[in-house]
Amino acid sequence: MPENDRTRTTRGRQLDPTRDAAILDATLDVLAEVGYTGMKIEMVAERAKAGKGTLYRRWPSKEELVIEAVTRMGQRDVGAEQLPDTGTLRGDIIALIRPELMEEQSQKVRVIAGLTSMLASHEGLAESANNANIGAWITANRVLIQRAVDRGEAKADADVDFLARLIPSMSAHRIALEGKALDKDFLVKLVDEVLLPALR
Amino acid sequence: MPENDRTRTTRGRQLDPTRDAAILDATLDVLAEVGYTGMKIEMVAERAKAGKGTLYRRWPSKEELVIEAVTRMGQRDVGAEQLPDTGTLRGDIIALIRPELMEEQSQKVRVIAGLTSMLASHEGLAESANNANIGAWITANRVLIQRAVDRGEAKADADVDFLARLIPSMSAHRIALEGKALDKDFLVKLVDEVLLPALR
DNA sequence: CGTATCCGGTAATGGCCAGTACCGGTAACG
DNA sequence: CGTTACCGGTACTGGCCATTACCGGATACG
Numbered sequence: 001m002p003e004n005d006r007t008r009t010t011r012g013r014q015l016d017p018t019r020d021a022a023i024l025d026a027t028l029d030v031l032a033e034v035g036y037t038g039m040k041i042e043m044v045a046e047r048a049k050a051g052k053g054t055l056y057r058r059w060p061s062k063e064e065l066v067i068e069a070v071t072r073m074g075q076r077d078v079g080a081e082q083l084p085d086t087g088t089l090r091g092d093i094i095a096l097i098r099p100e101l102m103e104e105q106s107q108k109v110r111v112i113a114g115l116t117s118m119l120a121s122h123e124g125l126a127e128s129a130n131n132a133n134i135g136a137w138i139t140a141n142r143v144l145i146q147r148a149v150d151r152g153e154a155k156a157d158a159d160v161d162f163l164a165r166l167i168p169s170m171s172a173h174r175i176a177l178e179g180k181a182l183d184k185d186f187l188v189k190l191v192d193e194v195l196l197p198a199l200r
Numbered sequence: 201m202p203e204n205d206r207t208r209t210t211r212g213r214q215l216d217p218t219r220d221a222a223i224l225d226a227t228l229d230v231l232a233e234v235g236y237t238g239m240k241i242e243m244v245a246e247r248a249k250a251g252k253g254t255l256y257r258r259w260p261s262k263e264e265l266v267i268e269a270v271t272r273m274g275q276r277d278v279g280a281e282q283l284p285d286t287g288t289l290r291g292d293i294i295a296l297i298r299p300e301l302m303e304e305q306s307q308k309v310r311v312i313a314g315l316t317s318m319l320a321s322h323e324g325l326a327e328s329a330n331n332a333n334i335g336a337w338i339t340a341n342r343v344l345i346q347r348a349v350d351r352g353e354a355k356a357d358a359d360v361d362f363l364a365r366l367i368p369s370m371s372a373h374r375i376a377l378e379g380k381a382l383d384k385d386f387l388v389k390l391v392d393e394v395l396l397p398a399l400r
Numbered sequence: 401c402g403t404a405t406c407c408g409g410t411a412a413t414g415g416c417c418a419g420t421a422c423c424g425g426t427a428a429c430g
Numbered sequence: 431c432g433t434t435a436c437c438g439g440t441a442c443t444g445g446c447c448a449t450t451a452c453c454g455g456a457t458a459c460g
Contacts, residue, residue: 012434013428019437035318037237041418051438052419062418113316116235116376134377159393166394169373173365176316177330177372189362197397212404213457219407241448251408252449262448 015057022048023055027069032107035114036066070115071128073108074136083140089148089199093167093191096140102182106175108133113176137168145199154199166195215257222248223255227269232307235314236266270315271328273308274336283340289348289399293367293391296340302382306375308333313376337368345399354399366395 026048030039041062045052059065084095112129119129142164148154167190174180226248230239241262245252259265284295312329319325342364348354367390374380 011429013436054437116313116316170369173369173372177334194394194398198394211459213406
């Protein structure tokens with residue numbers, strides 16, 4: 001039920017669809033900054049320049065709002081179809097590192113980190129959060145590495161699933177626990193010093 | 201100020217020092233299970249078979265209690281002096297994987313994960329939590345890897361600081377986000393397939 | 401011994417904040 | 431046009447705990 005029941009038959013003014021995006025974006029911003037517990041509905045409303053009523057007219061609770069925001073965040077992912085294909089794994093992985101994507105990934109990781117405490121209790125959220133976000137990054141890596149294996153660039157007995165987690169895991173740790181930014185140097189070093197050696 | 205001011209000059213019964221450990225242990229257990237927000241003072245009291253007053257007689261707030269518990273958790277670390285020394289890096293790292301340590305590390309990671317949302321807001325906690333816990337594990341790895349470099353077992357230009365984070369980061373991701381246990385197979389694979397190739 | 405203080409319980413107190421109700425104003429249905 | 435429902439604001443309500451206050455026993459200091 002990501003989209004609430006918007007099929008109206010009644011009279012009068014309709015919900016303004018442009019407010020939705022503003023509210024969901026504000027939700028992610030606040031989540032990334034202060035986590036689920038620190039996030040107050042009023043902060044989201046204020047940042048979205050909306051009244052609390054406007055939020056509650058769309059989502060029945062804070063929890064539902066957060067679930068939709070996180071789910072939507074997971075949907076704007078890299079898109080497994082349009083992955084780079086430069087002919088080498090190193091080139092592919094580095095092509096994945098565009099500055100906008102890095103910033104976006106950083107926000108995603110921060111959102112998830114601020115959510116970990118409720119993952120255990122809330123079932124659907126854990127799914128959306130983990131699978132849809134870091135998960136997409138891992139999936140992209142999996143595809144790229146598998147290609148390298150098929151191409152003979154990487155050794156045939158490599159554990160693709162396992163190695164696909166390498167870069168996202170290390171990055172998540174750097175962002176969430178060390179509080180550092182995700183810079184290109186770090187990622188390039190990860191590819192050259194760790195991932196590629198592991199595939200030879 | 202880890203230890204409260206216990207220098208009493210007044211008359212009457214003293215604080216029973218054996219209650220402290222029970223309460224701090226209970227705090228860590230609850231934190232690992234439900235995170236900071238989900239943790240209610242009453243849960244801790246109940247698990248420690250204590251009254252709430254007994255807690256508040258020792259710590260002025262939930263926050264202070266958690267800080268001391270987490271700080272103390274950081275102090276029972278591997279102990280950089282008694283690190284294994286088997287002659288090979290592989291042997292050393294695997295010797296570090298004792299079942300009790302794995303269970304303890306898993307609890308630590310779960311505690312930290314349930315705390316991430318408050319790390320941003322509370323300064324000292326982030327320090328205690330990150331540096332003192334995963335940090336100790338990273339430090340142990342750093343020492344072992346440096347030894348391997350000195351010994352000529354690993355290549356001389358290896359970035360020891362960087363590689364020391366490999367196993368702890370990957371393990372933390374596995375425990376905190378994937379919710380899986382930290383088993384020996386996973387760690388051995390990490391050493392053989394990732395760390396050692398990166399050092400050749 | 402006498403009493404100050406602790407102990408494990410349990411019953412207030414009080415603040416924070418999700419959720420609700422309304423307000424004056426406005427846009428979009430019939 | 432006349433409703434009806436929305437919009438951004440701003441109270442108000444109610445529940446959940448952190449924190450405090452007590453209770454009827456222990457206990458250890460002087």
